[in-house]
Amino acid sequence: MTSMLGAGSADSPEPPAEDDLPALDKEAFVCPRCGVYAHQHWQILGVGEGEVVEVPGRHSYRSMWKEARCSRCSKPSVWRRDQMIYPLARLGAQPHADMPDEVRRLYDEASTVAAVSRRAGAALARAMVERLIKVLDPRAPKGAKLDTRIDRIRGRVSTPLGEMLEVVRYLGNKMLHVEEPDKLG
Ligand SMILES: [Zn+2]
Known part of the structure; x- marks a missing residue:
């Protein structure tokens, strides 16, 4: 993974630019499921039909959940407000094979x-x-x-x-x- 941090060259693929990383409501980003830069179809995840949940006699609530479905692999990422909840981002390198x-x-x-x-x-x-x-x-x-x-x-x-x-x-x-x-x- 260290090569991801290095400068790209003609021989190696460019690392994802900051602009290509996933963010709320972006039309396209590097898909966290398949790793390909692809268009994303955003959809509000509400209860029932729409984004607004009506509680009779009380307030209505706007859903804070969305999914972005990748046009390439058809798999979703799930978002709560502006945070990706699934799949979870993971930091650091893969553990060494000899790690107990x-x-x-x-x-x-x-x-x-x-x-x-x-x-x-x-x-x-x-x-x-x-x-x-x-x-x-x-x-x-x-x-x-x-x-x-x-x-x-x-x-x-x-x-x-x-x-x-x-x-x-x-x-x-x-x-x-x-x-x-x-x-x-
Ligand atoms: Zn994908």
């Missing part, structure tokens, strides 16, 4: 929720790193904190990877500690 199952579950959960909540994604990514390092370094003292555990394996990983582990640890901690209101002003 218990770690992979946390990694998958982190990459799925990160699109909706950066805080939740960061907290889960930290939990995933901790789980992974426990597998890689079973001789670490049982109650060791994560910074100690990262220091212990630093010699076994590249310098950038060691730094990245430290960043994930730091951000994961920070996201879980919401600041006191008097510190926000």
Whole structure:
């Protein structure tokens, strides 16, 4: 997937431009189901016939749900207001084939929720790193904190990877500690 971030050339397909990404009511975008830039047929998902739901004797409610159906693969994406709800966007690369199952579950959960909540994604990514390092370094003292555990394996990983582990640890901690209101002003 790293090639997606690089500049396009005559030999490789251009990565999707910002303008081609899915957004509410766009006539065409890169389909999240088939990956092809295609026209989208928008339709309001209401209750019954139309977009307005009438509750007798009370208000009427406008449906906030829509679907966009791809002209290429005929599959829908589902939207609530301006947010795509299905399929869920996923951040990050696919997990490595050697990743242990218990770690992979946390990694998958982190990459799925990160699109909706950066805080939740960061907290889960930290939990995933901790789980992974426990597998890689079973001789670490049982109650060791994560910074100690990262220091212990630093010699076994590249310098950038060691730094990245430290960043994930730091951000994961920070996201879980919401600041006191008097510190926000
Ligand atoms: Zn499609």
